[in-house]
Amino acid sequence: MAAIDSLPPLRDVIATHGLSAKKALGQNFLLDLNLTAKIARQAGDLTGMDVLEVGPGPGGLTRGLLAEGARKVMAVEKDARCLPALAEIAAAYPGRLDVIEGDALALNVLDRLTPPIAICANLPYNVGTELLVRWLTPEVWPPVWDSLTLMFQKEVAQRIVAQPGSKAYGRLAVLAQWRCEAQIVMHLPPEAFTPPPKVGSAVVHIKALPKPKFDADAKVLERVVAAAFNQRRKMLRASLKGLTPDIEARLAEVGIAPTERAERVSVEGFCALARSVAKA
Numbered sequence: 001m002a003a004i005d006s007l008p009p010l011r012d013v014i015a016t017h018g019l020s021a022k023k024a025l026g027q028n029f030l031l032d033l034n035l036t037a038k039i040a041r042q043a044g045d046l047t048g049m050d051v052l053e054v055g056p057g058p059g060g061l062t063r064g065l066l067a068e069g070a071r072k073v074m075a076v077e078k079d080a081r082c083l084p085a086l087a088e089i090a091a092a093y094p095g096r097l098d099v100i101e102g103d104a105l106a107l108n109v110l111d112r113l114t115p116p117i118a119i120c121a122n123l124p125y126n127v128g129t130e131l132l133v134r135w136l137t138p139e140v141w142p143p144v145w146d147s148l149t150l151m152f153q154k155e156v157a158q159r160i161v162a163q164p165g166s167k168a169y170g171r172l173a174v175l176a177q178w179r180c181e182a183q184i185v186m187h188l189p190p191e192a193f194t195p196p197p198k199v200g201s202a203v204v205h206i207k208a209l210p211k212p213k214f215d216a217d218a219k220v221l222e223r224v225v226a227a228a229f230n231q232r233r234k235m236l237r238a239s240l241k242g243l244t245p246d247i248e249a250r251l252a253e254v255g256i257a258p259t260e261r262a263e264r265v266s267v268e269g270f271c272a273l274a275r276s277v278a279k280a
């Protein structure tokens, strides 16, 4: 297959810049540029879009995003050792790659980009879920981003797309599915990474809907869902009793049995309950 750009192969980049993978930074690199271009394509047509990438590392996915036509990529990387490799990519794509050294959990860089915005990343596993929850719970909706295309451990990806009645269904599924369409678009075996992680991975594509599927106040819904799944094995009348003293009446009003357990309540059911709790 043709090279996606004129830069050196990623194995050479890693050797030249001494980028031995650090476990503490969740470093499992993708070295196959055809694979990183394929992941970038899962984000949809990037032409005319700004892209936020978290954790570019040696830049395999970054190169995929640029080769696929992103107007601009802003890449936030915590490991300063990666900066010289990323500077070479920036030089090959003049004016299209901004690299910011820092911790993505401590920086808010989304407001430096111009919509339409896509977020695409092979996330460090230790910070992936926290970043996802932040992106899914902005103060206003629709969010500043159009879509999230993110690599997770397979088990986390399954939690995002899980349906009620399954073990994987929980807070992440409700937050992701309430006002987004979320689907798993690729599966990757451990051997796709260097070094290989212990478990398989999957890419999730999450598209923001213009408005939520069901009305609810975001803060109330988040409180209801957090309380319900914090004690997921308990009946809802017990796990939610701290929310409002008349929780049994609220549950009855929306047709949910007080003896029901959180993992069997649909996203629509949680939204109805949040509306009822909000007016209590």
Ligand code: SAM
Pocket (backbone or CB within 6 Å): 025, 026, 027, 028, 029, 030, 031, 054, 055, 056, 057, 058, 059, 060, 061, 062, 076, 077, 078, 079, 082, 102, 103, 104, 105, 121, 122, 123, 124, 125, 127
């Ligand atoms: N995108 C590269 C690839 O696909 O080969 C690297 C992916 S690797 C799984 C995760 C990357 O995130 C590493 O480069 C790591 O240094 C970086 N990273 C870890 N924690 C970070 C944080 N809090 N903020 C920004 N980058 C971080």
